[in-house]
Amino acid sequence: MAAIHSIAGSARERATGSNAKPGINANAISIKDCSLTFGQVRVLNQVSLDIQRGEFLSILGPSGCGKSTLLRLILGLLSPDQGGGIVHHVPREEIGIVFQKPVLMPWQTAIQNIELPLSIGPQRAKQSKAERREKAEWSLELVGLTDFRNHFPQQLSGGMQQRIAIARALAADPSVLLMDEPFGALDEFTREKLNIELLRLWANPDTGLNTVVMVTHSIQESVLMSDRIVMMSPRPAKVQDIVNVPLSHPREADMQELPEFLSTVREIRKQVKAL
Numbered sequence: 001m002a003a004i005h006s007i008a009g010s011a012r013e014r015a016t017g018s019n020a021k022p023g024i025n026a027n028a029i030s031i032k033d034c035s036l037t038f039g040q041v042r043v044l045n046q047v048s049l050d051i052q053r054g055e056f057l058s059i060l061g062p063s064g065c066g067k068s069t070l071l072r073l074i075l076g077l078l079s080p081d082q083g084g085g086i087v088h089h090v091p092r093e094e095i096g097i098v099f100q101k102p103v104l105m106p107w108q109t110a111i112q113n114i115e116l117p118l119s120i121g122p123q124r125a126k127q128s129k130a131e132r133r134e135k136a137e138w139s140l141e142l143v144g145l146t147d148f149r150n151h152f153p154q155q156l157s158g159g160m161q162q163r164i165a166i167a168r169a170l171a172a173d174p175s176v177l178l179m180d181e182p183f184g185a186l187d188e189f190t191r192e193k194l195n196i197e198l199l200r201l202w203a204n205p206d207t208g209l210n211t212v213v214m215v216t217h218s219i220q221e222s223v224l225m226s227d228r229i230v231m232m233s234p235r236p237a238k239v240q241d242i243v244n245v246p247l248s249h250p251r252e253a254d255m256q257e258l259p260e261f262l263s264t265v266r267e268i269r270k271q272v273k274a275l
């Protein structure tokens, strides 16, 4: 099916506005005809996708089709065995990731967990200890958890732990954030709250965050949050379709009652059934 709607105006503005300076590619990352096989199992089959600067892109597809594999490919943790490869138009160190499980160190406090990646590897030399602490405090404040800075993970709810994981990713100042089912383990109420919080962080000019790529199993979540939705086919996965979401920004939870929201959800459901 052809893309069913034109791209939302504000997304285009984000993609082609202040971020797309002359001479800078309008894409953040380009995936060119990539295939990947694990042993005898072909997981990705000639996947091509341009991830545009400034967009919120969701990836939807059947379980096991290769969505997480695609994120790992984008991050550079895996390499394609065939195809033109991945072109990063933004520096690799500007790409952050948030996983479904927050993976926090249980013996470290919230603020220490956020600081940790800033204090190891090449990141360490970039900032003094005081600067790292200041950055961690800043990102903790962004996710509204300053009062919980000295709490250990087990003293925090699942939603709070995931906000710490998001703060940890934001502390490294990513321009591109990859998210692998970040809210999949949360209850519906918390999930919807964090959906909107994440959109606010994406729109917040204080963060360098510009482009989000989110794997999700939820059609509603993908429509509420995204500018475009990539539909993957069953394994070996290829890009089946790209759906443009006709909702404006800023998004609000009650937009889920709009006819454009409902018709887009219906259209995607129809496509999912036909996979």
Ligand SMILES: Nc1ncnc2c1ncn2[C@@H]1O[C@H](COP(=O)(O)OP(=O)(O)OP(=O)(O)O)[C@@H](O)[C@H]1O
Pocket (backbone or CB within 6 Å): 038, 039, 043, 061, 062, 063, 064, 065, 066, 067, 068, 069, 070
């Ligand atoms: N390191 C690996 N070695 C071998 N096979 C792997 C490896 N990683 C993933 N796979 C296989 O690749 C396929 C795709 O896995 P992947 O986790 O990318 O799917 P997914 O679409 O993210 O699944 P889900 O929606 O259930 O999270 C699966 O069959 C999985 O078993």
